[in-house]
Amino acid sequence: MDASLRQLAAYVAVARAAGFTAAAAQMRVSQSTLSRAVSDLERVLGVQLLERDTRNVQLTAAGQETLRVAEQIVEAHRSGMKQLRRYLLGESGIVAMATLPSVAAVLLPRMISTFRGRRPDVSVRIMDGLEQAVLGKVLNGDADFAVTTVGAASDRLEHRPLIRDRFRAVLPESHPLADREEVTWQDLAAEPFLAVGPESSVRRLTDAAFEQAGAVAPPAAEAGNVATVGGLVAAGLGVSAMPALVLPLLGPGHVVHRELVAPVVERRLDIVVRARRALPPAATAFLDLLQEARAEGREVPAGAAWITD
Amino acid sequence: MDASLRQLAAYVAVARAAGFTAAAAQMRVSQSTLSRAVSDLERVLGVQLLERDTRNVQLTAAGQETLRVAEQIVEAHRSGMKQLRRYLLGESGIVAMATLPSVAAVLLPRMISTFRGRRPDVSVRIMDGLEQAVLGKVLNGDADFAVTTVGAASDRLEHRPLIRDRFRAVLPESHPLADREEVTWQDLAAEPFLAVGPESSVRRLTDAAFEQAGAVAPPAAEAGNVATVGGLVAAGLGVSAMPALVLPLLGPGHVVHRELVAPVVERRLDIVVRARRALPPAATAFLDLLQEARAEGREVPAGAAWITD
């Protein structure tokens, strides 16, 4: 038979307080409860732990050893439960998110900064990549959630619309179109168009937009990295179209951006989680922070807007 | 509210076995018991730990963390109890004994060797000193017990007679008395007597013996250490009288010993423990070994004899 946690805790309290009455007061239980618990412990261990002199109690040799062990066990339980409670409250642990580079670089940094300020013991892990890779991370469990565009729906994923991100025309600073307040896709189609690589979700949308505008615009050049596209635009090699959140990634070159209509094209960024799967508490806390920012209408770059359902 | 050890242990078993039924078989409890225990744990923690798919169970993120913590707590309890059981069975811990140098050097070494062979995880600590110091160690708790002569009885000490140790005459190898088989105290009184220091219990007995024999024998010389006395005897400066157990300590010199009568003088060596005080289990085990040696009549030096009550 093993000693119960209750018995060990009672014994530790009595031994430390050097008395049943004092220990009982501290533990908020009756003195008789402790008397019995310690008595039971002695019976279970088959040894006397305390020398009860009516005026005070003192430990036997076996009592000393038992105290050492009991303290370890009780402390292991106490600290373990504390640790667990913190985890369950989202105060410790890891948040693993997968996002598009634009979200990672533009939308998240301030979020993470705020989050880390509130929950310094939670590690944040960001895995950036393109849409397919990002969704894959969520599906295989590497990431707790994603913030990304979503092409095709999957019944293994659950979406929470987060933000609308409007495409804007990207032009060299001195380009004639830069004088306008608004530019159309038709306007862009008349210029050499600099596109991102075909695996990017942005590319899918620009292609569709040109088609919708009845224009054909085979890219004058393609680049995988948007900063590269930015560089090309700055060098005057052509124009491009990018979602508002991507604009800050275009680099330090002299590019400007203008509203882009006919049609107005938006991509939608969703929070994506695995369907029917509980999130780790820390991840829930992070998503709560995102929702909070949305509810408060926290500032976002021009062209982007929170989705309020 | 905290999770109980029972709940945590149940959860660990279920999580490891990846199933309630299998875990129940291992733990020798019914499946329903585990189902309830885990369910209770989830309720207490306020979070789902297991995804129950009718065919198998898998851990949620919170379940993983809970498993880590629960394993630590359960393991701390398991190993703590094991450690404690070993201590209580006298298989670990420390035996602290205080004894006269003669006992420490002559009687104990083989005992300790046997003891350590049987209980290798018990440390043995020997504190040797003269009777008063030895009894002091027991009284203040530094030593679990003593093996020593006892002058005055104390109600704070309890005695268990162990061995009788007869005084023998100690002579230079070439001394005329060495030709006899038996020597009397009167014979010794006619020679220069070499005594141990007045704080030794041996001295008290030699003084009393001379008085009883009607002889007066002021020491020709005194030394604190019996090996010194042995050296003096070997050098032919005189004779002495020592308990049989002390003889091996007289040193490598050319001394012989003979039976010493008129009167026969014995000192009694007792096991001495604090009255109304439980001994540490390992100490009890050591004393049991001593009793065992006595019961078996284990060999002792000529002149010494176990006391069998």
Add this chain to the structure above:
DNA sequence: ACCCACTGTTGCGCATACCGCATCGATAAA
């Protein structure tokens, strides 16, 4: 010398925690 205040122990009754049995609903395998 007596009494009082304070200690831990113990008998008792109540609440509930715990357990196993039996059964149910769901689901994968045959």
Add this chain to the structure above:
DNA sequence: TTTATCGATGCGGTATGCGCAACAGTGGGT
């Protein structure tokens, strides 16, 4: 479709844990 196996749950009996109250031993104060 049937069957076997899984975990969940209703139920009743028992064990455990608790506080109250009465008790016994002891040291300090009068």
